[in-house]
Amino acid sequence: MSVKYIPVQWNFNKYFYDLVLLICVAVYILVFIRIGTPEAGVTRPIDGAIIRMRAFGTCAFLMLTVILCIGPLARLDRRFLPLLYNRRHFGVLTFLVALTHVVYVLNWYYAFSDISPVVGLLTTSETSGQLLGFPFEWFGMLALVILAILAFTSHDFWLAFLSAPVWKRLHLLIYVAYAAAVAHFALGYLQDATNPFFMIVAGGGAVMVSVLHLAAGLKASADGEQAHKGEWIEVGDPTVIPDGRAIIVRIKGNERAAIFRNGDALSAVSNACAHQNGPLGEGRIIDGCITCPWHGFQYRPEDGCAPAPFTEKIPTYDLRLEGDTLLIAAKAHPPGTKVDPLTVPERDA
Amino acid sequence: MGNALITIIQVYGALGGLVAIAFLFWGVDRIAPDARGAYVFRPLLIPGVVLLWPLVLWRWQVLERERDVAQRRHKPPRRSQDVFAALLALAIPIILVVALLIRQQGPFEWPAQEIEQASTEEASQ
Structure with a gap:
């Protein structure tokens, strides 16, 4: 949370996350080059430059694979949530590693030419009309352009400026980038690789991305829409909400609300955090404030306002009891509207 | 073409x-209160603005005319994300299987097939 933009918001956890990332990338590239060097030579088909470009290319592919796994893993198991915390730095580093791969490619295969390397890359292929021998570099370029867009719009300013839903729609391009990266790998490296190790690691990683997304999608589709009673929606027994936690209610379409218990007081707010639309209902109440599980943004339960000096606000909802059944209003109040909490005793242990 | x-x-x-x-230099101070007086972060925005300037112009005029609907900021594109994720989950195995099928050496050991070359005239164009 910040009241004035700064270039990069680092804290201890982010330093640690970034340090681990950098060490993993450096170790991978050094090991790859070390193992590959004995097979390389200026008189052989693979030389040192190709080993280095493959080291960075495969590293970027594996990093993208891990990034794509983090989202569904966090949805399937909360223990993976810490990996989500600094995923944007992960993405920016992936772009830089992929860019290094491209620089090696252009400075090797397109060096000493009269035409620009990029023009050469786009025009020298003679087999674009068929699958066999299709210029797989085009897929790599598409993935790189998308990774550039995502990296350049990763600052919090873009979230506030575009609004989180528009920003998230833009960042759905990560799926297109990964499909392009898989095609780049499959029509390029996979076509002439003789060592099965990386084929299995990269191919297995891509299949894992596929399986995890299907599993997370199936889990999400199990969430049904609650029964509507005119302008109110039936939630059920309010005593099942644990203290300091919430239940998530599907209102309509993409709209969800989180009903939090703080002692014997119930409050309902939008489930979407104002920062990155993180699922507030999967967070908990810390120091009297609803705390987003993704990046720790906080809001007061009664009015959905972030504590001063922060200015973020989220919509609130009316709650009422009908007998023992809890109901929530189908229409949200504007962000930051105060709503008196509903008093409901906790269930006896 | 290139x-x-x-x-x-x-x-x-x-x-x-x-x-x-x-x-x-001018617009960001008018539409982003958190950017007022903050200058060091602005160079970081240049590549994004250059890449996405039509989108920037659209959002700039929406905020300038105060047409931003606050409630919409809290409706994440869940359905779109589910569709993208499902399409990716389907595309990955298809791409990998097709790539393995056209591979000319292992694991299926198809006989080598010569890649169709463009004619000399086409190539020189």
């Missing part, structure tokens, strides 16, 4: 540069 594409990219980039100058 040179035409490069020209289009250069024109697009030049227009993006102009938008970046106007937005970062």
